[in-house]
Amino acid sequence: MAAALDNIRVVLVGTLYSGNVGSACRAMANMGIRHLTLVAPNIQNGWDEGEKMAVHAGDILRNRRETATFEEAVADCVAVVGTTARGGLYRQHVKAPRDCAADIVALAETGPVALVFGREDKGLLNEEIAQCTHLVRIPVDEGYTSINLAQAVLIVCYELFTATGLYHPPHEKAPPAPQAQKMQLMKNWQIMLNDIGFMDEKQTDHMMQGIHRIFSRGVVTKDDAAIMLGVARQALWAHRNPKLEGRKPSIA
């Protein structure tokens, strides 16, 4: 799947502002995509802002390929994915990036894939759209549909990176608490809560339902259960140890 990302190329067509190119480079690096092609760039403000926005992805910016034409940028690609913010006759088969990310990653396992983004002011032209094998539109609110170029690059790269399954979110190191430990926890808390006078015998069943509900949601791992078992043990000990009475804390 890392090979798939290495086959993915971001193609920016007629880009006007180097800051957007630099921000796009950083977004690409965040998502493990490192090949950038600029088609007929039309940079209005020099490259300083681009270098600045790329931060630690300056290598992507400096290793960019530039081509005079769209055709040249994508000639070797097995899929050319165009992005569009607009609707219209030639754009009816657009999909959300998430809905075609798996297909695009699968194609990228077989050869180069281009993700093509148009100009800041007018996107891709109809004759460029006509060369795309896939069209995607990023879901946006109808109140403000124009998305910044680098932001668009980020979303599409993020969906492809996520679709590779390469990222594994961190997970709890502690194993889940087994049922016996959870039942021990409920039993010890009941003894403790009776002992400290939180509830009397009559209220016990009712209150323990509430405690059980809270612990069912919150006490997940063995470590969680060990902490709450310790609280019950200490509360019992403290209540039975009169020496502590003198420094009873006041709490809200």
Place this chain on the structure above:
Amino acid sequence: MAAALDNIRVVLVGTLYSGNVGSACRAMANMGIRHLTLVAPNIQNGWDEGEKMAVHAGDILRNRRETATFEEAVADCVAVVGTTARGGLYRQHVKAPRDCAADIVALAETGPVALVFGREDKGLLNEEIAQCTHLVRIPVDEGYTSINLAQAVLIVCYELFTATGLYHPPHEKAPPAPQAQKMQLMKNWQIMLNDIGFMDEKQTDHMMQGIHRIFSRGVVTKDDAAIMLGVARQALWAHRNPKLEGRKPSIA
């Protein structure tokens, strides 16, 4: 679900650069989220860049709330979602935004929810993380894990907006082609391909498997089928009409 988005508040803590705030405003507007709170902003470069980057989301920037403390910014919230790029003891229960987006949207149906983003240079402090009810980490490539502030805002807002189900991607207006039309298409193409000499009787079954495979993937709607039926009809007519012989085109 739109009500849920209206209950979501982006909280930026100790932000240094107004351009990031402005870009975040635009990203929020793109995703239908319009409430911004800045906690103790520490803007180094004035607000011009912020106004510029917000583009048509300047109202979000100008309507921002500013608070001196984190506590004040989130006191009324039913959930406080912290974002972190780092791991560590207090961050083991982080989830990917996609994996908790539905839960967060459900909470936002019941009351205000804060999405909290830390400083550009050092994120959220441990004492701020300790006040969060949820922690999220955006999936990133291990080669470059530091994501721009506004880009992080975009991803989290995008996941929540997507989870609301408010966005409906455009779909093909033409209805799917029924089987009878598809079979008519295969029959007419077979007649035409035999007639123009593309294949002889012996090759017919083999070639028609290929045509069928291509059309199975590509001819989806009634309009698609009508176009390819028209091609077969016209090719037959042209072949049987000798007047056209004189302007036979040459193609690659």
